[in-house]
Amino acid sequence: MRRVTLADVARAAGVAKATASRALSADNPEVGAATRVRIREIAAELGYQPSVVAQALSTGRVRLIVLFVPAAETGWAQVLSGAMAEAEQRGYQVLVRPLGADAPQDQAGLPVDGAVLVGRARVPAGWDASRPVVIVDEDLSDADATVVRTANWSAGYQAGRHLVEQHRTSAVVLVPHHRAGGAQARAAGCQAAFAEAGAELPSGRVLEAGRDAEPRAGLDAALGRGLRPDGVFACTDETAVAALGSLGRAGLRVPEDVALVCFGDEHLARQAGPSLAVVPRPVAELGARAVQLLVRAIEGAAEPPEVHELPVRLVAGVPQGRSEHAARGSVSA
Amino acid sequence: MRRVTLADVARAAGVAKATASRALSADNPEVGAATRVRIREIAAELGYQPSVVAQALSTGRVRLIVLFVPAAETGWAQVLSGAMAEAEQRGYQVLVRPLGADAPQDQAGLPVDGAVLVGRARVPAGWDASRPVVIVDEDLSDADATVVRTANWSAGYQAGRHLVEQHRTSAVVLVPHHRAGGAQARAAGCQAAFAEAGAELPSGRVLEAGRDAEPRAGLDAALGRGLRPDGVFACTDETAVAALGSLGRAGLRVPEDVALVCFGDEHLARQAGPSLAVVPRPVAELGARAVQLLVRAIEGAAEPPEVHELPVRLVAGVPQGRSEHAARGSVSA
DNA sequence: CGTGGTACCGGAACCGGTTTCGGCGGCTCA
DNA sequence: TGAGCCGCCGAAACCGGTTCCGGTACCACG
Numbered sequence: 001m002r003r004v005t006l007a008d009v010a011r012a013a014g015v016a017k018a019t020a021s022r023a024l025s026a027d028n029p030e031v032g033a034a035t036r037v038r039i040r041e042i043a044a045e046l047g048y049q050p051s052v053v054a055q056a057l058s059t060g061r062v063r064l065i066v067l068f069v070p071a072a073e074t075g076w077a078q079v080l081s082g083a084m085a086e087a088e089q090r091g092y093q094v095l096v097r098p099l100g101a102d103a104p105q106d107q108a109g110l111p112v113d114g115a116v117l118v119g120r121a122r123v124p125a126g127w128d129a130s131r132p133v134v135i136v137d138e139d140l141s142d143a144d145a146t147v148v149r150t151a152n153w154s155a156g157y158q159a160g161r162h163l164v165e166q167h168r169t170s171a172v173v174l175v176p177h178h179r180a181g182g183a184q185a186r187a188a189g190c191q192a193a194f195a196e197a198g199a200e201l202p203s204g205r206v207l208e209a210g211r212d213a214e215p216r217a218g219l220d221a222a223l224g225r226g227l228r229p230d231g232v233f234a235c236t237d238e239t240a241v242a243a244l245g246s247l248g249r250a251g252l253r254v255p256e257d258v259a260l261v262c263f264g265d266e267h268l269a270r271q272a273g274p275s276l277a278v279v280p281r282p283v284a285e286l287g288a289r290a291v292q293l294l295v296r297a298i299e300g301a302a303e304p305p306e307v308h309e310l311p312v313r314l315v316a317g318v319p320q321g322r323s324e325h326a327a328r329g330s331v332s333a
Numbered sequence: 334m335r336r337v338t339l340a341d342v343a344r345a346a347g348v349a350k351a352t353a354s355r356a357l358s359a360d361n362p363e364v365g366a367a368t369r370v371r372i373r374e375i376a377a378e379l380g381y382q383p384s385v386v387a388q389a390l391s392t393g394r395v396r397l398i399v400l401f402v403p404a405a406e407t408g409w410a411q412v413l414s415g416a417m418a419e420a421e422q423r424g425y426q427v428l429v430r431p432l433g434a435d436a437p438q439d440q441a442g443l444p445v446d447g448a449v450l451v452g453r454a455r456v457p458a459g460w461d462a463s464r465p466v467v468i469v470d471e472d473l474s475d476a477d478a479t480v481v482r483t484a485n486w487s488a489g490y491q492a493g494r495h496l497v498e499q500h501r502t503s504a505v506v507l508v509p510h511h512r513a514g515g516a517q518a519r520a521a522g523c524q525a526a527f528a529e530a531g532a533e534l535p536s537g538r539v540l541e542a543g544r545d546a547e548p549r550a551g552l553d554a555a556l557g558r559g560l561r562p563d564g565v566f567a568c569t570d571e572t573a574v575a576a577l578g579s580l581g582r583a584g585l586r587v588p589e590d591v592a593l594v595c596f597g598d599e600h601l602a603r604q605a606g607p608s609l610a611v612v613p614r615p616v617a618e619l620g621a622r623a624v625q626l627l628v629r630a631i632e633g634a635a636e637p638p639e640v641h642e643l644p645v646r647l648v649a650g651v652p653q654g655r656s657e658h659a660a661r662g663s664v665s666a
Numbered sequence: 667c668g669t670g671g672t673a674c675c676g677g678a679a680c681c682g683g684t685t686t687c688g689g690c691g692g693c694t695c696a
Numbered sequence: 697t698g699a700g701c702c703g704c705c706g707a708a709a710c711c712g713g714t715t716c717c718g719g720t721a722c723c724a725c726g
Contacts, residue, residue, distance in 0.1 A: 005682060016706045021684060032704060052443050053395065054682035056386045057711050064443065071418075077410035084431050085404075093442050096429050098417050109426050110385050110397065110443075209604070238604045241574060245606035248581040271542070271571045273578035338712060349676045354714060365674060387712035390681050672723080679716080686709080693702080 004046045013042045024050070056111075063092050065294055066112040068121040071100030075181070075237075076118045078265070079136060082287025083116060090295050099124060114294045116287075117145075120180060132297035134290045137181060146297070146305045148290045149182070151312050155279040156186035158314040159233045159261040160193025162277050168231030168259045169199035173206045174219060174239040183235040186263055190233045205229070209239045219246040230258055237264035244272055255317070266315065274318040282310045337379045346375045357383070389444075396425050398627055399445040401454040404433030408514070408570075409451045411598070412469060415620025416449060423628050432457060447627045449620075450478075453513060465630035467623045470514065479630070479638045481623045482515070484645050488612040489519035491647040492566045492594040493526025495610050501564030501592045502532035506539045507552060507572040516568040519596055523566045538562070542572040552579040563591055570597035577605055588650070599648065607651040615643045 010020040015035070022028040023039035056062040067083060069076045080096060087094045095112060099121045117123060118136040127133075133145040156173075163171050171194070173187045187206055194201040207218040219232075223246060232247070234240035240262035247258060254260045255275040262269055262278050269278035289308060297303065343353040348368065355364040356372035389395040400416060402409045413429065420427045428445060432454045450456060451469040460466075466478045489506075496504050504527070506520045520539055527534040540551040552565075552575065565580070567573035573595035580591055587593045588608040595602055595611050602611035622641060630636065 006684095007682075017683080018685080018707080019705055022705090025684085030704070035704080051390075051682050053386055053389045054711090055684080057384075057390050057682080057713090058684045060711080062386065062443075071414065074407075074410035074414065077407035077413075080410075080429060081404065081407065081431065084429060088431075093428055093430070095426055096413060096417060097426070098414065098421075110395075238601065241577070241601060242604045242606075244574070244577045244581060245587070245604070245609075248577060248585075248587055249606065251584065251586060252581075253584060254578070254581055268571065268574060271575045271578070273575075273582065276578075339714095340712075350713080351677080351715075352675055355675090358714085363674070368674080384712050387681090388714080390683090390712080391714045393681080668726095670723105670725085672721105674719105674721090676719080677717090680714085681712105684710085687707090689706085690704090691702105692704105694700085696697100696699085 003051075004048050006048070006050070009039065009043045009046060009048050012046060013039050015039065024048075060111075061113055062111055064095055064110060064112045065092055065114045065116060065291065065298075066095045066097055067116045067118060068097055068099045068123070070119045070121050071098035073119060078283035079118050079287040079290075082284030082289075083291045084287070085284070086288035086291040087295075090291070092291070092295060094291070113298045116290045116294060118290075132294055132302075134294045134297070136286050136290045144305050146293050147307045148286055148293065149307065149309055150281060150286065151309050152182035152185035153189035153192075155263050155281075155312045155314075156189025156191075156233070156235070157193045158189075158312070159186070159263065159277070159279055160190035162261055162314055162316065163190075163231040163233065163259060164193060164197040164199065166231070166259055169194070169197070170229055171201070171205070171231030171233060171259075172219065172222065172227070172229040173201065174209055174232060174234045174243055175206060176236050176239055177208050179208075181236070186235045187233075209242045219243060220249065223247075223250040223252075228252075232258055232260050234260065234262035234264075237262070237268055240264060240269065240272065240276075261314070276317045277314055278317070279312050279314045282312060285310050336384075337381050339381070339383070342372065342376045342379060342381050345379060346372050348372065357381075395444055395446055397428055397443060397445045398425055398447045398449060398624065398631075399428045399430055400449045400451060401430055401432045401456070403452045403454050404431035406452060411616035412451055412620040412623075415617030416624045417620070418617070419621035419624040420628075423624070425624070425628060427624070446631045449623045449627060451623075465627060465635075467627045467630070469619050469623045477638050479626050480640045481619055481626065482640070482642055483614060483619065484642050485515035485518035486522035486525075488596050488614075488645045488647075489522025489524075489566070489568070490526045491522075491645070492519070492596065492610070492612055493523035495594055495647055495649065496523075496564040496566065496592055497526060497530040497532065499564070499592055502527070502530070503562055504534070504538070504564030504566060504592075505552065505555065505560070505562040506534065507542055507565060507567045507576055508539060509569050509572055510541050512541075514569070519568045520566075542575045552576060553582070561585075565591055565593050567593065567595040567597075570595070570601055573597065573602065573605065573609075594647070609650045610647055611650070612645050612647045615645060618643050 006017055006020055010017045013020060019031060019035065020039055022031040023036045024043060052063065065087060067080060080094070084094050095110060112131070114132045115123060116134050116136055119138060123133055135145050135147045137149050173190050175183045175187050191201045207222055209218045219242065232243050234243045243260060247254060252258050254273060260276050262276065264281050266278050266280035269276050289310065293308070339350055339353055343350045346353060352364060352368065353372055355361040356369045357376060385396065398420065400413060413427070416427055428443060445464070447465045448456060449467050449469055452471060456466055468478050468480045470482050506523050508516045508520050524534045540555055542551045565576050567576045573593070576593060580587060585591050587606060593609050595609060597614050599611050599613035602609050622643065626641070
């Protein structure tokens with residue numbers, strides 16, 4: 001049971017391969033309307049599926065885009081989800097390739113029509129400069145490539161506003177130790193919100209979460225020194241988890257003692273508790289928009305690179321104390 | 334600046350395309366040793382890179398495998414990392430495709446040589462049954478495919494032992510609401526460890542973490558009813574975060590009041606605090622092993638499907654109280 | 667010295683499409 | 697009625713490799 005090829009369709013229709021090819025391709029005026037529908041019917045009847053490889057060989061287009069991701073990170077998973085969904089619709093597929101210090105920088109493999117760079121990933125050596133590139137969620141504007149990024153400053157600002165509105169004016173901001181991915185901008189936005197409310201946030205209240213296996217720096221250390229914040233803005237998923245741990249160790253409760261606002265994965269934040277406010281990172285949209293822009297660049301004419309900033313909106317948690325169980329007063333200690 | 338093709342190499346070497354092709358391919362006895370090295374030198378000098386597409390067209394092999402992942406989940410990100418690393422070494426690339434209720438089940442796109450199915454993903458309709466498939470981390474044995482999975486029961490057992498050794502005999506087990514991905518097996522292993530120690534774990538102590546936006550079921554509700562566990566085994570990352578939140582709300586501290594052991598992402602667990610014990614999910618190994626087996630099946634003869642179970646080992650946290658700051662006694666309330 | 671075998675290589679077909687070029691028939695217009 | 701044009705289609709080249717088939721040169725052997 002060999003696969004049915006274009007020649008089979010042509011033979012069945014009594015036409016030449018060329019005619020069959022033209023009839024199957026979209027809006028080719030070189031073929032009569034009657035012939036077109038007839039050939040299409042026959043092709044459908046025979047279950048004809050064009051060989052992507054053969055098409056790629058003759059056209060030079062593979063309908064494939066590559067997503068370069070930083071090795072040893074996994075925050076891009078949802079970005080990939082969004083990218084795949086968008087690519088699927090447009091008839092593209094997405095290849096994922098790690099890019100890191102250890103990853104072999106060879107340029108072998110399938111030829112791709114374009115690339116999405118997420119995070120700190122950079123285009124590898126030997127990249128064909130003529131194929132378009134879209135950068136996701138990185139604030140660099142060095143390359144002359146289109147950039148899709150999150151409204152990081154706004155995210156931080158909204159988080160800050162949320163805390164201010166709850167009169168949590170003695171808050172802290174938690175940034176990851178690598179200070180990348182826009183965390184810095186979010187922290188700045190948050191500080192701006194406090195400053196606007198007349199409750200300046202001194203730099204001593206911007207804490208760095210410790211990295212793996214290090215003695216707990218940041219929030220733990222600050223709490224150890226007797227600092228008692230009434231609010232926390234965690235700039236990333238990881239710092240949110242770190243905050244949860246640190247606050248728990250210090251015996252501070254969320255949200256009674258300290259209000260917790262975080263940026264990142266909405267799902268994870270919901271797991272942590274109903275009272276958390278979260279500014280969801282628009283992960284799926286980032287991927288989808290990036291692919292959309294990339295495909296446009298691949299198929300259309302060259303356009304000047306632009307920066308797209310995706311808006312974010314804070315999702316408030318259930319107001320404090322609205323948990324359904326109320327037996328929390330009788331806790332030991 | 335056209336790309337250099339095989340014909341260019343052949344012309345430069347003064348041989349036929351056929352000879353050049355044979356010289357470049359590995360261990361082809363149809364060509365003389367002297368000719369081989371000469372052609373290879375010329376090819377290297379010219380910077381010849383074979384066209385994967387053309388190779389695919391004539392051989393039918395694309396050196397591409399596909400990783401089907403469940404849409405709307407992201408736990409496979411690290412599995413993908415491991416898979417990519419392994420594939421890279423073997424000259425393969427990995428294509429990721431979502432597979433879910435909403436995903437279009439079309440079989441179009443690049444032809445792949447094999448597939449890795451992660452989680453609840455199933456092979457899509459129209460899949461060529463002759464290409465091998467490896468299933469990752471799912472306990473189903475219905476398909477006659479090779480399976481690579483985590484030693485889930487053992488993970489739970491080790492977690493249980495760890496709690497028992499700390500004399501935390503009044504523990505609870507937290508399972509995700511979907512009860513999939515081996516969480517059930519881990520819970521069973523944990524229960525077995527307790528039973529072995531004579532501290533039977535009644536089914537009332539196996540709690541289900543609530544899903545998104547639901548009123549907090551599970552641990553929150555149990556704590557509300559006055560339950561005071563001295564240990565928690567969280568079967569997944571998410572339940573670990575949920576536990577952190579619930580325990581914090583109840584004013585219970587980790588690890589003084591409650592020892593927390595979780596299964597899943599080691600990095601995330603480390604963020605939560607130094608005292609957590611974690612049984613890391615061997616994510617990278619899962620992906621790597623899956624690709625390894627898949628490539629073997631693609632390139633070698635058909636072998637009977639087998640089940641590979643990857644071992645796990647608990648990583649104990651820093652013993653309780655060994656945090657560097659000791660000012661925790663003066664906390665309010 | 668003729669023959670068979672082997673090692674090595676060249677020519678050409680082939681994979682499955684797309685695209686260029688040329689030809690044929692029917693139309694309009696002079 | 698003949699020249700020219702246009703719409704439609706067929707033949708063949710082409711993309712860049714792999715592989716089948718056959719041919720030559722050189723060796724050993726009878």
